[in-house]
Amino acid sequence: MEKLLVRAPMNRESLEKLRLYFTEIIYMPWTDTGERFYEQEMIACLLAEKPDALITELDVINETVLKEYSALAFIGDCRAAPENIDVKACEKYNIPVLCTPARNANAVAEMWVSTLIAFERNLVASVNWTKEKQWQPGTTPYYLWMGNEIYKSKIGFVGFGAVARNIARLLQGFNVEIAFYDPFVKEASEYKKESLEELFATSDYISVHLPVTETTKRMINRDLLKLIKSESLFINSSRSAVVDNQALYDLIAAGKIRGAILDVLDTEPPVGPDSEVVDLPNVLLTPHIYGASHQVVDHQSEIITRSIEEYLKKQELAGVGDRP
Structure with missing residues (x-):
């Protein structure tokens, strides 16, 4: 040519x-x-x-x-x-x-692991606290910013394609249980395949990895989101359109779930309901950069x-x- x-x-x-x-x-x-x-x-x-x-x-x-x-x-x-x-x-x-x-499967996977740890270990808030010179004599940051390990938790993937599999590979050293829902994946010997309802009801972390199709648009609806345990965390680094985000925001604001890590929004930059979620203290929001390496x-x-x-x-x- x-x-x-x-x-x-x-x-x-x-x-x-x-x-x-x-x-x-x-x-x-x-x-x-x-x-x-x-x-x-x-x-x-x-x-x-x-x-x-x-x-x-x-x-x-x-x-x-x-x-x-x-x-x-x-x-x-x-x-x-x-x-x-x-x-x-x-x-x-x-x-x-x-x-x-x-x-960008590897880029997303590395960012996914890093932001989960950042959320659980209060990284952003503690860094800002330090930079704002709030670390004064008599304060005890060790206890003030004590966070959670993901050790022995259950992580449920909705969609188990290249990104989710890369994340699962990176998590091998964390001693976590990994389950997934994906009608296009028949089996994965080292991981447990579950129904969507079981995954949402039993996972400590629910992570969405879906493309936008006629079938997946708003597939993660209010009924599914209500199944999430109050102490669990919701993560979406794939596409915003697959989630009923208003239902998600309502649950987070009401304290029905512990929080969320989001890299995607319905409107970018955020306006309307998306701009309100920016201010929720239990949401770690990044500007659609998980795949940006x-x-x-x-x-x-x-x-x-x-x-x-x-x-x-x-x-x-x-x-x-x-x-x-």
Whole structure:
């Protein structure tokens, strides 16, 4: 193929590998400006560069874009799922979409463990207390900020894909019981599979790891949330839309559950009910950064490059030449 347009951040090693397949690579990642391309910007870029293939991450690719420019042999999307791409429109124009599943699974897993420990050991509050010079003679921070270990607790995962499995792997040294609910996972020999209701009613920590589909939207509803033990903690680092967040906030504010760790909200930045949860003292809220590590660029670069190589080799074996 002649030209590859790369709109996602990628490492040098992967770009060099791709040069074996493309005469020219135009590297203009969205991180150069900090802004994704929406419809009109994307159309203008494609018409100006006229690439044979595209690698993107955040840019909007929908039917409006493809009506103006559809001469793409494939689109590589550096996302676990192509949320920025209209896959049906791509199918209409016979453009395969390649993704990067589990690109940030390790980043999310490490952050999950660190924020759980930070919550249980009062890390944020104790650091702020110290910085605000409240540590005065006569105070006893050892007892004032005494927290909880996760030792011998039960952790229940709703969804047991790559992220949840990575977290489970990191937890091996903590002596915890791990259970999961996932209708697509038949068994996991070292972990216990449970019903959704049992998981919510018996776990000390309930952690959500679900994509947004017609089936999963608001799947974690008020009835399920009411099953959570009063001393338990709710964690959502996947997608806000899978949880009835108003029901969750009501339970937290009323002291019906011990608290929550959240990395996702219905509205980001928070407004309305989401802005109210910011002030709840028993909520640790991060600004959708669980998957944000510098190493994710390496992971997604390697995964998308491998996928493209496999795709092009299959095309070659099938006798499919370059697209006009």
